[in-house]
Amino acid sequence: MRFLRTCCAACVVALCVAVAGCGNGETERKTVVRPVVTVTVPDPETGRQRAFPGTARAAIETRLSFRVPGEIEELPARIGMRVRKGDLVARLDPTDYRLQVGRAEAATAQAEAALAQARADWERTRALYEVGNTSRRDLDRARAQFDASEASLKASRRQLELARQQLKYTVLSAPVDGALAEVPVDVHQTVAAGQPVALLTAGDRMQVEVGIPDSLITSVHAGDKVTVRFDALPGEDFPGAVIEVGVESRAVSTYPVKVALEQASPHVRAGMSGEAVFSFDLRETTMLVPPVAVAGRSGGERYVWIADPEAGTVSRRDVTVGQLTSRGLEVLSGLRPGERLVVRGVNSLVEGQRVRVMDMPSEEAAQ
Numbered sequence: 480m481r482f483l484r485t486c487c488a489a490c491v492v493a494l495c496v497a498v499a500g501c502g503n504g505e506t507e508r509k510t511v512v513r514p515v516v517t518v519t520v521p522d523p524e525t526g527r528q529r530a531f532p533g534t535a536r537a538a539i540e541t542r543l544s545f546r547v548p549g550e551i552e553e554l555p556a557r558i559g560m561r562v563r564k565g566d567l568v569a570r571l572d573p574t575d576y577r578l579q580v581g582r583a584e585a586a587t588a589q590a591e592a593a594l595a596q597a598r599a600d601w602e603r604t605r606a607l608y609e610v611g612n613t614s615r616r617d618l619d620r621a622r623a624q625f626d627a628s629e630a631s632l633k634a635s636r637r638q639l640e641l642a643r644q645q646l647k648y649t650v651l652s653a654p655v656d657g658a659l660a661e662v663p664v665d666v667h668q669t670v671a672a673g674q675p676v677a678l679l680t681a682g683d684r685m686q687v688e689v690g691i692p693d694s695l696i697t698s699v700h701a702g703d704k705v706t707v708r709f710d711a712l713p714g715e716d717f718p719g720a721v722i723e724v725g726v727e728s729r730a731v732s733t734y735p736v737k738v739a740l741e742q743a744s745p746h747v748r749a750g751m752s753g754e755a756v757f758s759f760d761l762r763e764t765t766m767l768v769p770p771v772a773v774a775g776r777s778g779g780e781r782y783v784w785i786a787d788p789e790a791g792t793v794s795r796r797d798v799t800v801g802q803l804t805s806r807g808l809e810v811l812s813g814l815r816p817g818e819r820l821v822v823r824g825v826n827s828l829v830e831g832q833r834v835r836v837m838d839m840p841s842e843e844a845a846q
Contacts, residue, residue: 481536488711506571514835515793516823517786518812520766527759533662535709535751538682538739539657543568546648554666556677562653569664569676571649580646583639590632597621597628636646657681660749683743687719689755690733698759699724705723705738710755712746766814772822773800783814784821784828788836793821793828 556568604621607613616627661678664670687707691699701724707717714833718741725735738755740747768783775781781800784793801809814820821828822839 487839503516512791512835513824513828514837515784515786515821515828516837516839517819517821518769518772518839520768520816520818528756529695529759530708530754530756531689531691532752532754533687533738535685535687535747535749537657537660537680537749538686539655539680540660541657541679541681542650543653543677543679544673544675545569545571545651546672547571547645548670548672549575549649550669551664551666551676552660554664556659556661556662558662561656561658562679564653565658566653567650568653568659568679569651571651571670573646573649576642576646576649576779579642580639583635583642587632587635587639590635591626593626594628596630601625646780651676653679655679655681660705680749683798685744685747685749686722686740686741687738687755689736689738689752691736691757692731693728693732693734695757696724696736697757699736699757703757706756707738707740707753708756709751710748711751711753715746717744717747718742742830766810766811766816767804768814768820769822770803770808772820772825773798773808773810774825783810784825786814786819786821786834786836788819791835792831793832793834795828795830 481649490712551569552572553567553570556562601621601624604613604618608615608618618653655844657679658681659677660680662674662676663675699721701721703721705719707719708715709717719738722739723737727734729735736755745796748794772783773781774783780797782795782797785796786793794812796812799811801811803809822838823835828834
């Protein structure tokens with residue numbers, strides 16, 4: 480009898496423990512705080528700002544090169560060096576080109592002497608022909624020799640001019656005031672005609688080139704005001720304006736747009752990475768939200784989850800949707816601007832569930 484009472488007591492204790500355990504599990508499940516990612520419902524009556532990455536470049540970038548080949552004899556150019564118009568950047572060994580000038584000068588002198596002799600023969604033959612002491616054939620031959628000598632002198636003079644010009648091309652000077660950003664050659668190096676010797680940057684106002692997607696390029700025009708920011712200069716905004724709008728896509732559905740800073744700044748240097756912020760006046764008659772934020776029931780109804788950051792809960796809201804566009808899904812009714820719309824995990828939420836509200840990363844929200 481005592482054994483039976485002991486067994487019954489043990490069973491009662493085990494049952495109580497099991498019931499208590501189940502109750503604690505349910506309580507724990509009810510108090511689980513689920514993290515949710517949200518976006519703020521946009522106001523269809525306001526414009527939209529978009530930022531696009533770019534790199535600062537000088538207003539003028541000129542790759543300097545020789546117009547003739549040769550060995551670099553002198554190279555005063557250095558990276559970062561400021562130059563004035565006419566300053567020496569590099570010089571080729573002029574020995575071969577001086578020899579060409581000498582040969583051309585000798586050929587020209589020889590052609591001048593030949594022309595003088597041909598002119599004398601022509602004049603003498605013409606005088607003899609006038610008094611009948613020579614034939615018409617001799618006269619024509621003398622005239623032809625004179626014309627050929629005159630043409631040969633002209634060709635020699637052109638060759639001399641070309642040789643002298645090529646000798647001048649052995650000196651490379653700065654075409655404008657600026658600074659040297661690159662010097663990819665060394666002294667005694669042999670370079671070809673047209674091979675870059677230095678990169679000259681000029682112009683006080685820097686420029687930034689960005690890529691604008693095809694869905695927005697029609698809203699960009701020359702003269703539009705833009706705000707430029709650089710990673711190396713946090714907290715500083717530089718006003719700029721669009722100066723060029725590309726008409727041909729350079730990347731996938733992206734068009735080049737060039738922005739010039741309105742004022743020169745000694746802190747902005749070529750090569751700095753940053754972004755240009757455009758303000759697009761994209762007014763819509765309906766709200767546009769990410770399609771993943773809208774869920775549906777079997778009857779065709781659509782609904783969304785609205786997060787309350789202060790209360791830390793979510794509530795379901797029925798909405799009326801329109802068409803799916805390239806910028807999002809149209810919501811015709813059921814939403815108010817400024818509300819926090821859940822965009823991830825919408826199919827696993829329940830009414831009044833405790834949540835931890837997190838914002839969608841800006842780069843994803845901008846897409």
